[in-house]
Amino acid sequence: MNKLLNRRNFLKGGLATTAAAAVLKNSDTQAAGHFDGYPDSMGVLVDLTRCVGCRSCEAACNKEQQLPEPAKPYDDFSVFDEMHHGQKRRTDETRYTVVNRYDVPEIDHPLFRKIQCNHCAEPACLTSCFVNAYTKTPEGAVIYNPKVCVGCRNCMIACPFYIPTFKFSHAFTPRIMKCIFCYDTRLKDGKAPACVEACPQEALTFGKRTEVLEMGKQRIRMTPGKYVNHVYGEHEVGGTAWMYLSSVPFDKVGLDTHLPNEPIIYSVKDFLAMVPMVLTIWPGLFVGFHLLATRKDKIKELEDAKNKKNDEKEEQV
Amino acid sequence: MRTRKKILRTALALAVGTIFIAPSQIWCMDASDAPESVTIDLMAELYGPVEFDHLMHTDVASCQDCHHQTTGGEVTDPSCARCHRGTDEGDSVGCSECHVTDRFNATNVKALEDPQLYHFDKPGLKGAYHINCIGCHKTVDGPTGCQDCHTMTDAGEKMFSTGKHAPAKGTSSSGHH
Ligand code: SF4
Numbered sequence: 001m002n003k004l005l006n007r008r009n010f011l012k013g014g015l016a017t018t019a020a021a022a023v024l025k026n027s028d029t030q031a032a033g034h035f036d037g038y039p040d041s042m043g044v045l046v047d048l049t050r051c052v053g054c055r056s057c058e059a060a061c062n063k064e065q066q067l068p069e070p071a072k073p074y075d076d077f078s079v080f081d082e083m084h085h086g087q088k089r090r091t092d093e094t095r096y097t098v099v100n101r102y103d104v105p106e107i108d109h110p111l112f113r114k115i116q117c118n119h120c121a122e123p124a125c126l127t128s129c130f131v132n133a134y135t136k137t138p139e140g141a142v143i144y145n146p147k148v149c150v151g152c153r154n155c156m157i158a159c160p161f162y163i164p165t166f167k168f169s170h171a172f173t174p175r176i177m178k179c180i181f182c183y184d185t186r187l188k189d190g191k192a193p194a195c196v197e198a199c200p201q202e203a204l205t206f207g208k209r210t211e212v213l214e215m216g217k218q219r220i221r222m223t224p225g226k227y228v229n230h231v232y233g234e235h236e237v238g239g240t241a242w243m244y245l246s247s248v249p250f251d252k253v254g255l256d257t258h259l260p261n262e263p264i265i266y267s268v269k270d271f272l273a274m275v276p277m278v279l280t281i282w283p284g285l286f287v288g289f290h291l292l293a294t295r296k297d298k299i300k301e302l303e304d305a306k307n308k309k310n311d312e313k314e315e316q317v
Numbered sequence: 318m319r320t321r322k323k324i325l326r327t328a329l330a331l332a333v334g335t336i337f338i339a340p341s342q343i344w345c346m347d348a349s350d351a352p353e354s355v356t357i358d359l360m361a362e363l364y365g366p367v368e369f370d371h372l373m374h375t376d377v378a379s380c381q382d383c384h385h386q387t388t389g390g391e392v393t394d395p396s397c398a399r400c401h402r403g404t405d406e407g408d409s410v411g412c413s414e415c416h417v418t419d420r421f422n423a424t425n426v427k428a429l430e431d432p433q434l435y436h437f438d439k440p441g442l443k444g445a446y447h448i449n450c451i452g453c454h455k456t457v458d459g460p461t462g463c464q465d466c467h468t469m470t471d472a473g474e475k476m477f478s479t480g481k482h483a484p485a486k487g488t489s490s491s492g493h494h
């Protein structure tokens with residue numbers, strides 16, 4: 001499976017020949033079946049009942065990753081009211097993480113959730129990238145090699161959490177931009193990411209993924225009624241390194257509750273079977289991913305409609 | 318940490334005193350033994366030290382609200398008592414005696430792999446303070462904004478891109494929300 005997860009040398013040698021080899025690898029790994037994630041992967045448990053929306057994590061990330069100066073200071077909380085095209089703030093090339101506020105009518109105080117890459121065990125961004133710009137490291141981080149990226153945006157579309165974004169500072173050097181779990185500066189030396197270190201509330205708990213998952217389950221068990229009985233990310237899209245605990249249903253804090261428990265790669269398997277033809281059917285590739293993306297939204301729409309109906313029913317009862 | 322020494326000295330004096338009165342009993346502190354003020358300088362890089370008005374808080378909360386099981390009294394919570402009755406842990410009063418300052422450093426994270434470790438999700442010191450303080454302040458409508466308790470240092474303003482280091486067009490708020 002390492003083949004699938006570490007394919008950085010892709011562009012060494014001639015593009016075409018290596019492409020053929022890598023494509024073969026792809027079909028091999030599909031046959032190899034399910035990957036349970038690296039056993040020593042690190043993880044972060046995000047406890048939404050602890051987050052107070054102080055934005056220290058955002059500030060710490062900005063400095064650690066040397067990102068551009070923000071539009072507003074990090075102690076300016078008017079950002080929580082910002083809406084862009086009817087949506088709350090999202091991560092982009094200037095910010096790998098953002099904290100949003102969620103007003104849930106059932107409870108008397110607002111909730112906050114930090115958004116960043118969830119560092120999937122089997123990342124859809126990685127499997128969708130045909131120049132193998134992405135690597136899942138044994139420490140759990142999903143990192144990328146901007147030099148290899150051709151700017152096709154497949155990963156952007158494939159990611160179930162809408163995380164990767166692009167910087168087009170130069171027309172010919174597109175660059176993926178997303179959270180890398182502070183891999184270069186911290187994680188690879190066993191250190192917690194900057195956001196975790198900055199969080200005053202320990203809303204972010206860093207440790208081995210298996211350990212923090214256990215902590216999540218223990219918190220649920222030891223404080224009955226406080227949490228929804230589920231650790232979001234334990235199984236979603238095959239498991240993620242960043243996982244969430246919440247006191248309200250996860251969709252109320254903007255998490256997609258309709259994601260499959262299998263890695264996204266399985267739902268695009270048929271499509272990936274076409275990959276060997278990738279160099280001849282460029283346009284097809286894009287259509288495929290577009291279909292995939294619209295299907296993702298379609299499923300969500302249908303589910304939302306269904307839920308709404310159910311909610312209405314419940315209200316009547 | 319002058320204040321901490323003071324607590325320890327008081328504790329020692331009390332402990333010595335108690336030995337003569339009731340040799341078999343664990344000594345116990347109450348609010349009148351408490352220091353008036355405690356300086357907390359855990360995040361001194363980004364924020365100046367906090368002068369915590371301990372005396373005022375003994376009026377509005379009971380010792381156990383913060384010093385859960387550790388005011389030197391007999392351990393009462395049955396699930397804690399199973400292990401801690403009559404042990405040293407019951408004698409520790411300061412938060413940092415159990416809550417470590419660098420919870421997520423490689424050594425501390427590695428230590429969690431010990432399968433025999435019971436308290437494997439114990440908050441670090443910074444977490445313990447904030448979860449406890451803000452948790453209670455939320456329920457009693459106390460201050461909850463960062464700068465209600467902390468004064469930012471220059472390094473803090475830099476980190477938060479605020480004050481002198483605010484973006485040209487940006488506006489800063491007071492830290493309330
Ligand atoms: S959250 Fe998105 S960008 Fe992050 S690893 Fe998963 S698929 Fe890739």
Ligand code: SF4
Nearest residue numbers: 051052054055057199
């Ligand atoms: S630093 Fe912690 S408490 Fe503050 S917004 Fe980020 S996750 Fe929430």
